[in-house]
Amino acid sequence: xxxxxxxxxxxxxxxxxxxxxxxxxxxxxxxxxxxxxxxxxxxxxxxxxxxxxxxxxxxxxxxxxxxxxxxxxxxxxxxxxxxxxxxxxxxxxxxxxxxxxxxxxxxxxxxxxxxxxxxxxxxxxxxxxxxxxxxxxxxxxxxxxxxxxxxxxxxxxxxxxxxxxxxxxxxxxxxxxxxxxxxxxxxxxxxxxxxxxxxxxxxxxxxxxxxxxxxxxxxxxxxxxxxxxxxxxxxxxxxxxxxxxxxxxxxxxxxxxxxxxxxxxxxxxxxxxxxxxxxxxxxxxxxxxxxxxxxxxxxxxxxxxxxxxxxxxxxxxxxxxxxxxxxxxxxxxxxxxxxxxxxxxxxxxxxxxxxxxxxxxxxxxxxxxxxxxxxxxxxxxxxxxxxxxxxxxxxxxxxxxxxxxxxxxxxxxxxxxxxxxxxxxxxxxxxxxxxxxxxxxxxxxxxxxxxxxxxxxxxxxxxxxxxxxxxxxxxxxxxxxxxxxxxxxxxxxxxxxxxxxxxxxxxxxxxxxxxxx
Numbered sequence: 193x194x195x196x197x198x199x200x201x202x203x204x205x206x207x208x209x210x211x212x213x214x215x216x217x218x219x220x221x222x223x224x225x226x227x228x229x230x231x232x233x234x235x236x237x238x239x240x241x242x243x244x245x246x247x248x249x250x251x252x253x254x255x256x257x258x259x260x261x262x263x264x265x266x267x268x269x270x271x272x273x274x275x276x277x278x279x280x281x282x283x284x285x286x287x288x289x290x291x292x293x294x295x296x297x298x299x300x301x302x303x304x305x306x307x308x309x310x311x312x313x314x315x316x317x318x319x320x321x322x323x324x325x326x327x328x329x330x331x332x333x334x335x336x337x338x339x340x341x342x343x344x345x346x347x348x349x350x351x352x353x354x355x356x357x358x359x360x361x362x363x364x365x366x367x368x369x370x371x372x373x374x375x376x377x378x379x380x381x382x383x384x385x386x387x388x389x390x391x392x393x394x395x396x397x398x399x400x401x402x403x404x405x406x407x408x409x410x411x412x413x414x415x416x417x418x419x420x421x422x423x424x425x426x427x428x429x430x431x432x433x434x435x436x437x438x439x440x441x442x443x444x445x446x447x448x449x450x451x452x453x454x455x456x457x458x459x460x461x462x463x464x465x466x467x468x469x470x471x472x473x474x475x476x477x478x479x480x481x482x483x484x485x486x487x488x489x490x491x492x493x494x495x496x497x498x499x500x501x502x503x504x505x506x507x508x509x510x511x512x513x514x515x516x517x518x519x520x521x522x523x524x525x526x527x528x529x530x531x532x533x534x535x536x537x538x539x540x541x542x543x544x545x546x547x548x549x550x551x552x553x554x555x556x557x558x559x560x561x562x563x564x565x566x567x568x569x570x571x572x573x574x575x576x577x578x579x580x581x582x583x584x585x586x587x588x589x590x591x592x593x594x595x596x597x598x599x600x601x602x603x604x605x606x607x608x609x610x611x612x613x614x615x616x617x618x619x620x621x622x623x624x625x626x627x628x629x630x631x632x633x634x635x636x637x638x639x640x641x642x643x644x645x646x647x648x649x650x651x652x653x654x655x656x657x658x659x660x661x662x663x664x665x666x667x668x669x670x671x672x673x674x675x676x677x678x679x680x681x682x683x684x685x686x687x688x689x690x691x692x693x694x695x696x697x698x699x700x701x702x703x704x705x706x707x708x709x
Contacts, residue, residue: 210235211413212302212382213276214259218286221269228254228269229437236382236413241404243416243425243445246434247458247660248632252417253307253386255434259415260384261298262306266290277301277382300331302382303375305368307390307417307631307658310578312371313359320346320362321355324373331378341377348406349373350399361492364391364577364654365531365686372400376407383407386417389424390657391577393530393686401427419632419660420460421449433457458660480557482680483519483572483649487551488512488541489704490534511537513704514551519649519680524671526691527684528709529701535684536577538701539651542682543572555649570599573642577653577684579634582641588613588629589622592640599645612644615673617666632658636666643670650674652683656690668694 219229229251236242246252257263265271265284272286284290317323324342346352349369389397431448433441441453490512511534540546544565552559560568576582585591596605613619616636691698699706
């Protein structure tokens with residue numbers, strides 16, 4: 193499984209041989225003087241679930257990528273230690289003579305689902321079915337067998353009804369299920385999952401847990417990387433807590449959770465992830481709505497009706513149907529609902545990225561129909577579900593300050609940018625390139641770009657995804673401060689506990705319309 197002249201050493205055969213093992217004395221990225229990981233060890237037996245927990249920047253994603261071969265010693269950084277899959281172990285001494293892992297061979301035995309599910313996909317396939325078959329096709333699997341395996345994997349991951357869909361048109365939760373399916377279809381002996389429940393609705397989360405149970409029963413070793421001690425993490429037999437790139441606690445979950453290291457790491461405990469309801473600002477006094485949706489209807493593409501009367505007639509696929517929403521200054525409204533219900537579609541109507549096919553969107557009583565999206569964006573700040581969709585500058589400070597000078601003038605713009613960075617805990621990272629931040633801090637940076645413009649409406653798409661406890665507290669304070677100054681806030685989330693602790697109203701989007709829950 194390596195490209196160099198050094199063959200991996202063969203460990204003695206034993207019934208208790210780990211499916212995957214890692215001993216990382218140290219790992220540093222090229223160009224980074226500090227150590228991202230140090231003194232980290234893991235041994236995962238076949239059929240076991242191990243949870244590696246930690247807060248933002250703890251090193252768990254780097255560790256998972258090393259274990260799965262997505263980061264290669266020598267190519268990506270300097271590793272001292274060893275990695276093993278079954279009896280095959282590769283030793284690294286941190287010098288130019290170290291072996292090189294063959295990523296194609298390694299990935300055939302160790303599957304990996306990244307935190308950013310989109311990074312898992314080929315981006316060259318036009319349907320879910322083709323994306324599922326892509327890896328098998330590269331391995332030369334016969335077509336009949338490819339089709340059989342794709343159908344079986346789709347059924348196990350809840351994708352059977354989406355096989356003809358374009359992956360680019362999937363919701364965040366649907367995209368994550370596809371990424372998991374692409375990883376398990378080759379039946380690897382080891383599966384590494386980075387924040388696998390992020391963006392999944394309750395049904396999707398339950399389905400993933402059932403899938404993991406089936407993999408464990410079949411002998412697969414599963415390694416979970418997470419900032420949350422959720423239901424999946426709690427089913428693990430062993431926890432490892434990372435903080436600052438090193439192990440600060442490990443052992444049975446019940447013991448680890450009672451220790452100080454667990455709390456200090458910023459891990460979100462299930463049921464205690466959101467801030468106290470006491471931090472929620474009181475609703476504003478009755479005032480004219482800052483945002484209204486009146487009878488909004490929208491559908492992507494067309495569907496073909498095959499009834500005798502309407503054979504061949506193309507009609508819009510209903511996503512939003514006669515949808516009404518009113519948000520007043522200082523009001524926080526949370527929207528939840530199943531994957532694919534149209535929650536992100538709804539948010540994109542607020543700032544004009546999508547135009548309703550029926551009905552209208554009003555800001556401060558005026559319709560936004562015909563107004564350029566760039567002008568609407570001055571009033572409605574949208575936080576995308578994927579931070580990479582709105583980050584493009586060379587430094588964190590330039591990212592937040594982009595366009596502010598034109599809106600607010602030089603000195604005011606600089607002050608707002610620094611204030612927004614401080615609000616999300618990124619003041620010390622002002623000169624860092626956004627791509628060098630962990631995904632959770634990229635999300636907070638994207639939030640800062642929205643906050644700095646002090647919009648009248650904030651539209652937040654899955655803002656808690658990937659955030660540790662400290663990140664959620666910063667998010668909570670930022671939302672409360674925006675509401676206190678009179679902004680109307682609409683946030684989409686699957687985290688119902690966070691929604692109830694944060695919002696004045698919680699609405700469910702299902703069947704194209706909203707209802708209060």
